[in-house]
Amino acid sequence: MSQINTRMLALNALEDITTNKVFSNKALNTILKKHQDLSKQDRAFLTRLVEGTLEHLIQLDYIINQFSKTKTNKMKKQILNILRISVYQLKYMDSIPDSAVCNEAVKLAKKKGFIKLSGFVNGVLRNIARSLEDIEMPNETSHPIRYLSVMYSFPEWIIQLWLEQYNYETIKTMCQESNKTPKTTIRCNKTLITPDALKEMLKDKNIIVEEGQLLDYAFNISKYNYLQDIDAFNKGYFQIQDESSMLVAEVASPKETDKILDVCAAPGGKTTHLSEITRQKALIIARDISQEKTNLIQENIKRLNLENIRVEVWDALIRDEASIEQYDVVIADLPCSGLGIISKKPDIKYNVTHDQIQSLVNIQRNILTVIQEYVKPGGTLIYSTCTINKEENDNNLYWFEDNFPYKREDITPLVSDKIKPYCQEGYLQILPQYFNTDGFFISKLRKDC
Structure with missing residues (x-):
């Protein structure tokens, strides 16, 4: 053509x-x-x-x-x-x-x-x-917000919001990283193939394969045509998922005997990862708000050949009496502003508004209010987002602790030495420049017995 x-x-x-x-x-x-x-x-x-x-x-x-x-x-x-x-x-x-x-x-x-x-x-x-x-760009010294906005194409209100949360140099680097073209990150399905075997299989098809930065079963791939043309993908040997997102299952650290609920699960990356790391022995319920979304979960479950996951259409804002105190682990990876994944979806920065973020904070808190009841005493709640906005992350975490019988749990023993310096007390905020991944927030809370 x-x-x-x-x-x-x-x-x-x-x-x-x-x-x-x-x-x-x-x-x-x-x-x-x-x-x-x-x-x-x-x-x-x-x-x-x-x-x-x-x-x-x-x-x-x-x-x-x-x-x-x-x-x-x-x-x-x-x-x-x-x-x-x-x-x-x-x-x-x-x-x-x-x-x-x-x-x-x-x-x-x-x-x-x-x-x-x-x-x-x-x-x-x-x-x-x-x-x-x-062509002259705005002067960085006299007009720093305008400079960052024009140089890196971020609306000025987002720069202003971040300046209330991070220092200038951090924001500048964040903008630079968010404008880089990301590679495709994959998670090896270790229930079907070893990471080394997958790597060789992909390289044999002239696909460029690079080691992930954080996990030994993560790879970055490039120089392929259609994903659906890759035999290893069709056989379920890998799942598309950013490394920062993979850390949710690592931090959750579920046992094979656990009963797990993923309340906003589509398209199923974290759900299927939980299945894989529990060797398909845990009972996992994956929910989302519509049939369209749950169909995406079902497609990935089928392709990855996983059998311990039940998929349900359910609005996370609606209280489910039958789920109260029934789960050892609840995953709440909730709808957010997406400001951590701009490198993958650059239109986010032009479409999101501050009013929408405030609405999202309310939705996040309303969902957390409902789903926190589903955790057994002594059980685990994971709250995560793919944003770098503290209003949706840190502030929600502090609000949650003030209102519900949970305590943050140290996650440093669950992550590699490379990640430990970025862990706070019970949570992890990854910025795009840390590991060339999405920006991501993960917190772990233990329900009082």
């Missing part, structure tokens, strides 16, 4: 994400599945163009606004997105000639029905191409 068509696909994906608010991973996956005839090179180009443009959206708009009399907030959305993907190519894809970027953008404008605006597109882009090296 020609590059012009690939650019059109990228433009369509970006329009779905920015206008229709489709999640970036879903928009991209839908297009890739629909166009499976794309070469590996075209798939890589399309993916980079969509993800890269999203990662740098605020910076791209900042650049466009310096060369266009019509500001980005006044432009037609399709013209703006044509300019965005084009400026991304000019600034971040050196292998593409400037003339090709400009010419293809003009063609896109015409194909989208904006023949009269094709000259505008051409003029703006050629001016940017000539002056790209001379």
